[in-house]
Amino acid sequence: MPDIKVDEALWASSIFPEGTVVRWLVSDGARVAAGHSIAExxxxxxxxxxxxxxxxxxxxxxxENSVIDPGSLIATIAE
Known part of the structure; x- marks a missing residue:
């Protein structure tokens, strides 16, 4: 089951060590296609x-509203 992690490179220009899950664009249990936007x-x-x-x-x-660190696991996808 592949993990969906927040890419550490997104923090490259950041001075703050954490971020926030703003919203999910899909619901838990939704079927998605590769490349489909799923979260912000x-x-x-x-x-x-x-x-x-x-x-x-x-x-x-x-x-939503969870505090995340670089490389944080935010979701998984089962094929």
Whole structure:
């Protein structure tokens, strides 16, 4: 089951060590296609879309408003 983690590179220009899951664009248990936007995260003032790496069913791990660190696991996808 592939993990969906927040890319550490999103913090490259950030002075803050954490971000926030702003909202999920899909519900827990939704079937998604690879490349489909599934969540938005905020790091400092920048909003970033997270996309599904593969086709499958999403299981959300980090709920909306959760504080995240670089490389945090936010969801998994089962093929």
């Amino acid at each position: 995260v905020r790091i400092e003032d920048a909003l970033h879309e997270i996309t599904a790496p593969i086709n499958g069913v999403v299981t959300i791990v980090a709920r």
